[in-house]
């Protein structure tokens with residue numbers, strides 16, 4: 001999906017919500033454990049109940065890899081289901097990959113070509129040659145970790161090296177990489193106060209912003225400092241939506257939570 005198509009969906013749905021599909025078999029309703037593929041059954045119900053309220057879904061691949069071949073099959077069924085039934089939805093493989101060039105090429109093929117995601121998250125710390133293989137895919141996005149939502153972000157990302165914080169160096173340097181128009185960046189909702197500085201370096205780029213909901217990030221603060229002329233934000237919530245109920249009404253409860261966030265987003269867009 002192109003950035004222009006994503007912006008069209010945001011305007012149409014009055015939503016820049018991304019729902020995280022982080023499926024933990026210990027947290028899903030008991031009755032689903034009788035299904036052949038409980039992970040896919042859970043995702044399908046959540047997607048069917050929430051697709052009108054969001055513009056993107058983000059499965060974090062850790063939650064699938066943890067279940068071996070069955071988990072990977074559930075991930076494949078989920079992305080196929082989305083691409084077939086809801087092609088207007090933007091899809092993010094939150095895989096946080098990145099390696100030497102030839103290995104990155106294989107990671108990029110796995111997520112962007114074989115599985116058919118619109119985008120994949122990538123760690124920047126192996127540098128240009130580890131990221132450019134992802135950027136080579138037309139109409140796909142590489143979402144580079146810039147300033148993450150966790151406390152550990154302060155261990156390295158905010159440290160100053162040669163007069164500039166590391167996360168700012170990631171933003172500045174990556175702008176010069178080949179096909180950098182295919183870049184988006186991860187900035188945690190818990191780091192909203194940094195968004196003003198971030199927007200000075202990358203005024204036009206889309207940001208994937210996790211950390212609203214379970215991690216306590218504030219949607220209004222993110223919008224205040226991070227929104228640009230074309231919105232430029234995809235705000236993610238995973239646990240806060242998908243585990244709203246552990247009973248038979250789990251999908252309805254998820255839709256209710258998603259609707260609450262969508263209404264706040266509609267206000268920000270008005």
Ligand SMILES: O=c1ccn([C@@H]2O[C@H](COP(=O)(O)O)[C@@H](O)[C@H]2O)c(=O)[nH]1
Pocket residue numbers: 020022060094147148149150186187188210211212213214215236237238239240
């Ligand atoms: O800085 C980051 C980067 C990625 N994530 C991921 O986003 C979701 C957040 O889940 P919640 O349940 O809404 O907290 C999860 O997949 C993280 O691995 C992040 O939180 N922060």
